[in-house]
Amino acid sequence: MDLAAPLLDYTVRTVTLGTAAVGAVGGVLGAFAVLRRQGLLGDAVSHAALPGVALAFLLTGSKDLPVLAAGAAIAGWAGSLVVLRVVRSPRVKEDAGLGIVLSTFFGLGLVLLTFIQRSGDAAQAGLDRFLFGQAATLLESDVRTVTGVGAVAIVLVLLLWKEFKLVSFDPGFAAGIGLPVRALDTGLTLLTVAAVVIGLQSVGVVLMSAVLVAPAAAARQWTDRLGPMVWISAGFGAASGAAGALLSSTVDRLPTGPAVVLCATAIAAASLAFAPRRGLAWAAVAAWQRRRRIHSEAVLIDMLALESGHATMHHADENAHSAEVLRLGRAGVDPRRTLALLAARGLVRAVGGGFALTDAGRDEAARLRGGDGGAR
Amino acid sequence: MKDADGSLALHVEDLTVAYGERPALWDVDLDVPAGVLMAVLGPNGAGKTTLMKAVLGLVRPVAGRVLVHGRPYAEQRRIVGYVPQRGSVDWDFPTTVLDVVTMGRYASLGWFRSPGAAERKAATDALDEVGMAPFASRHISQLSGGQQQRVFLARALAQDASLYLMDEPFQGVDATTERAIVRVLRDLRSRGRTVVVVHHDLQTVREYFDRVALLNVRRVADGPVSEAFTEENLRAAYGGRTAFVPRDATGPETGDLAASPVRE
Structure with missing residues (x-):
């Protein structure tokens, strides 16, 4: 018609x-x-x-x-x-x-x-x-x-x-x-x-x-x-x-x-x-993005904490951690997807079977841990 | 205050208001000298909000009259600023902070004219006075309760009135907002304005206000804080419904009633 x-x-x-x-x-x-x-x-x-x-x-x-x-x-x-x-x-x-x-x-x-x-x-x-x-x-x-x-x-x-x-x-x-x-x-x-x-x-x-x-x-x-x-x-x-x-x-x-x-x-x-903003789809996407961001910040901070622990032990393998180790840090959250996203942003890189912070990732994690307005 | 007999900012005489059978205010007389900060105190249902609304002509009194600076209220509307309870409006209304404050200029704009640069300037200045200038272009739903209260206060400031009536401005606000409101109140007083505030926190009465009026449907007492804010008067106003007893004349302690919200 x-x-x-x-x-x-x-x-x-x-x-x-x-x-x-x-x-x-x-x-x-x-x-x-x-x-x-x-x-x-x-x-x-x-x-x-x-x-x-x-x-x-x-x-x-x-x-x-x-x-x-x-x-x-x-x-x-x-x-x-x-x-x-x-x-x-x-x-x-x-x-x-x-x-x-x-x-x-x-x-x-x-x-x-x-x-x-x-x-x-x-x-x-x-x-x-x-x-x-x-x-x-x-x-x-x-x-x-x-x-x-x-x-x-x-x-x-x-x-x-x-x-x-x-x-x-x-x-x-x-x-x-x-x-x-x-x-x-x-x-x-x-x-x-x-x-x-x-x-x-x-x-x-x-x-x-x-x-x-x-x-x-x-x-x-x-x-x-x-x-x-x-x-x-x-x-x-x-x-x-x-x-x-x-x-x-x-x-x-x-x-x-x-x-x-x-x-x-x-x-x-x-x-x-x-x-935009008031729509149901928009709200769902915004909530998902918020969760994602909090996950990735948490993973970065965990990696920084693990790294400083390793540094005192003079580990040879460039502070690489497997996804399984990171999962132990945050119960119930699978960090693999988050790690992939962080790698895409250049904050972590794959090393052997695990992941390690890049210099940019280390700065970002330190900033987040310092809590100097990084949350937004 | 241009009037010769304007030494009284507000004169309320024989004011009686009834909702149905029940009187909300009974034969209330009240005088507020110009240039003071006055708290209106009383228990739930004492008629404090009703007093404000009757003075503003928002509810029709059964009897009584109201003079503002010696003349009937109807002739003086423009010099009376009103800060309603912030719960009285829909904060999801599609408008911005600056827009709400600009509403304070509507009365002097007159019919059919839209606000322009001068009105926006006045509104921005008023926002600045309450420390809300950075929020000017925000939508009003993005404000905290205390920020909403400061926006209402800024709107009244933009009106540039000489008598202000504020309904529970301290209700449920954060410490920053409370300090900002007190600063604005004192600033208004130093500029010779008169402010009447419905108040609940008995603890801060001595610190914030010059005068009090104690109300419980009837007027129980009014006058300078040192004379009217006494244990005897509080007992008379709040009756047996309170555990609050000021220990001495200099530092009353606050009982539970300070925290009890009042809606009429």
Whole structure:
């Protein structure tokens, strides 16, 4: 399957652009949500948006995206308020609160959708695209709405960058210096609602929260700075969105949401495994290298100790020691591989059946034994 | 200290804070003269952190008012520096040491403006004061607990406030950091600044501070260390919950409570 071929089609290009914009905006706001430990807020907002979409349709009879999106935004906003209130209540634990709110809103949404499908004509049934997302249903005007709202959201994030950063990192200090922490909090949540709502048609309510969380979690692996993290997250989101839209336009009846989310989580999994420093593979290699270094330092020091012992006995064979002798020095560690590596570095050389320190190796061992900062 | 009636750096009046049914602070009055180092002492749950948060407007008091240099706190936010407990933030947040210290300049920067060379200079100077300049470009997760504390202190210094509130700055820090903090505190005092510190180590009170406030939901006592830091007052503040009894007025010994961590 050639993923690029559908791009020749104008409609597919439009749809892909729209979904990429959804991913990019989700990536930006998702980065802040993840850092504020509110990754699940996106879940609550998107599930709460479903009854909003249904009610907006029931009240207006319109299927235009701006109308439905407005309903979604209001309901999503209400959902986030309920979640924040329930979470702050000392009587309900956070996970329980999220679970209750999320499923209640979603259940309500499904009931309303069923009611619409039963009562209306077939043309009205299209609302179920909001469940799993169908990017192909995006019109050019929808894409304009999506990119417009997304651009406004990103400009606001840029304008309030340092305030959002401080509120996310240390709200106590932010309040201490007089920042309106509650208003900024609300602002970030509203922007997150916007990011979710513009993704409802293409990604769907069920999986939209993954578009917020997965690119952000992946981006965190690659950098230790907020700026790069946010833009890497945006890039990952855009790439997932575009790839998901192309996949769903290529494979018949594949909803866009699952395709986007699978792309995003693939990026996240790869980042968790292979990113430098924070990646699992990197950590394993670093641990192995550390062990190796400590072994080789220990062997060098042992050889120096043995050598000084031999020197007093005037041994003839140039202080060569077999691997077996060295093994006695450090129980449980086979020094043969280490000796080979040390030989490659020119610190030891093979003599007869054993190994002896070179002049460089002797200096290095003396330095290590002296402990003058040689450990690093 | 530009105000005419600014001889009191901090004036707290009838301050009452309640979490649910339980009062955390009850009718607390407290005066802190300008240019002193003051320790706030009291057992776990005495309301020490709550006092700081109420002064800063982070928790809403049921009653009472707070004046900073003679004027309501809301008008004086910029001249009040706050050093939160270092456990209150996520040290894996993607940011560098210099970046955190630069946050101390945000209040004077104002909206929509990003920090520039002047802010970075101020932050670097503040880092230098706490002996952390070589760590400027490190990621904050690479710091020890004591180094984290010094970064928070540097951030407050960069703010250039006139009244500082510090929540347990000595909690779990190494000897180097403790010396660095004490040096900074004395330096602040010599520049006429006022510092109020939530403190636990009763042993160091006489050495580090000019004044103490003893708190146990109500204010038990406050005043110069020589007058207020007495066996009788300590007993009243800590109640029967402590084995600590200062043997004499010059060198109290520290009981177990110095080591007990406090979280409210």
